[in-house]
Amino acid sequence: MSAQIDPTQAPDAPAESVASALADAAFVRVVCRADGDALAAGGLLARALRRTSVPFHVRAGSFVSMPDAPDDDGVLLAVGTDVPNADATVAPDDGATSRRAYEVAAALTPAGESGPDPVLALAGIVAAGEHPGAMDGGLLSVAEETGAVERRPGIAAPVADLADGLAHTTLAHASFSGDREAVTAVLADLDLPAEPDDAAHRTLASLVALDVAGDDDATVRAAESVERALKPYATPDAPFTTLGGYADVLDAVARERPGTGVALALGHETRVPALEAWRDHAAAAHRTLSEGHTGRYEGVHVVRATDAVATHPGRLATVARLARDFRSPEPMALVIGDGVAALAAVEHGAARAASAVADEFGGVDEGAWSGDARRAVVRYDADAPEAEIIAAVREAST
Template identity: 55%
Template sequence: MSTAADPPTEADPERVASALSGAAFVRMYPRPTGDALAAAGVLARALDERGTPFQVRTTRGDAVPDGDGSALAVGWPAPNATGIAPGSRPVSAVAAAIADALGADPDPLVGLAGVVAAGTVSGDGASGGLLEEAERRGVVDRRPGVAVPTADLADGLAHSTLIRTPYSGDAEAAREVCADLGIADSDGDDLDEGDHRRLASAVALDATADATERAVSAVERALRPYATPTGPFATLGGHADVLSALARERPGLGVALALGGDVADAALATWRDHAARVHEALADPTTGRYDGAFVARVEAAPADAPALAAAARLVHDYASPEPVALVVSDDAAAAASDGSSDVTAALGAGVDATTDSDEGDRDDPAGVDRDGEHAAVIGDDRLGEARFAGGDVQAFIGAFREALR
């Protein structure tokens, strides 16, 4: 079965704005991704500017719940609601265009954080207007260095999920790296441009040593960051990293952050915990290379399942010689690709094979909430995640690989 990705269908900002402009109440249901949460934040602020009441609640469901008002699915195509599905542009950039069509001023910092969380460079993916507005307002300032959310660079390097280095997950090792570079206190607020350049060069070399060619492009996205002097975090890339972590671990807190809540301390604590899970999962994987896919078997508890999507992205960007990377534990998996194959469809095939082998029910897999709100498999062609009943993992891998052909 081929899972080649179909051409993305773009949401029409004017059509969505028209649906929202006459709404008395809007219920937004973003997918738990950093891009979708940022998009919901942009739209919520636009609705608030217009005086339109709204509610934001993340969902893994296949359809939006019933309720009053107008429903909007953000980051996925719902059959029973207006939808902003993933396409060639980050949904946060589409949300900014919708806000423009509504006559509101989209928040450029939140929108750009979503763009970066989607894996797109600021200014690309139809986000040029957001970047220009952010520069005009003075809320971003490009400088040398590495994109981390904290002023403490060692803390940022150890917990970043934008990069994969020998000191990922190890704050003391990261602090030693900073000290060796003459950045003893590792406080980014006290560094000059030369310090930032030395650190960026060291990180680039450490992230790409013995790595695939793809790692060069991946690490470049974390270098020469946009500092955000008025934002909740030190850099735009760091903001995106925190937002993505919250989307997976504490989506309600992620919504609060996207809406401008004063939750930076709680957000950073969640980000550190999430990053620790991600890097611990990748500390000693069992790997296998197949035609078209690189597989990493990891030890992870069911509670660690939210970390696997970031782990799969890091494996794809820094370790996989194949276009698809699969990270799989005993009862969860995530996959990342370059978009040439639909990894979420392939994950669905793996779940089918695993639950069939257990004579289980695909609609009620163990490890997935049974209240009808969560789906076993969610994602898009580039990044997806699955939860299953802890059946035959080899059957899961085999079905996943077969679906990619």
């Protein structure tokens, strides 16, 4: 019989209550939503469990199945999503899951041992679309005071190689995104020094900002959204060179190769395979945004996914976010694949629309969805007419 601690089942349960339930567990199964924020949160909690000598298992997925309740004194912990039978949930209605997980991990850490990693928590917060200093800013202050992060000009990328970073970041969509050869040609024209100084980093940031905002297909939101990719926080002791780059890799690997993402969040040496997943993910997402057929409907901007993305929920989700932030003149972006779609809303409506599509077109066993008010993915009968899917999204999101 699973340990049932009612106060911990609320998404905003007190950190101490959740930590107490985890510390007393014989085994903890951690189920994370497949995104960078939830992955970082799951990593923070699992690392704390390791320090507490509580055995655990972590998995992540776009569509969380309905696991059986753990036996004996085991605890099922849902992170970033609601899971039936969960004994505890870390998925706040407002704000990043990583911030809440950091609080739980701090409460769980034994006295005298080092606390949870603030850089991993901050990377999760950035992956959630928030500024690292959002809310009370305490985490960012701690990281700055210890030298774990330092603000500098330039572009937020996970690698020092400028061409690699510019081609594969998913924090922005520029004319050269996804095309390393095009980026290399652009950099050659800039004639930057081999070791970029602050002036070179500023030149690079200006190039990206102007390219994004000056694109004929860019929306007003594009000029605001590109700010996520500028003026990064350097992270000298982290696996990746900047906080935004760390967040970008976490989100990409969570959606592209969740198993590798879990290993990364747990602190294992997976930098190389994580970067490979990041490059593959970015190249496919940018290509679909550039080449996919689009349509504009009242309230919804539709992108038809390319073959490399059409059956991949994680890639679809990234395309939807990029479309919302850089291409959609409407408040909702919908990316349609083959029996799978992703939604990204400027303010709200994504979860409601995904739920409506799953209910109406899911068939007997195929319907499922996961997400929140701003981002969601949905699985449905691949034979469902596209026009009816679009109509259902329009109706549910308005």
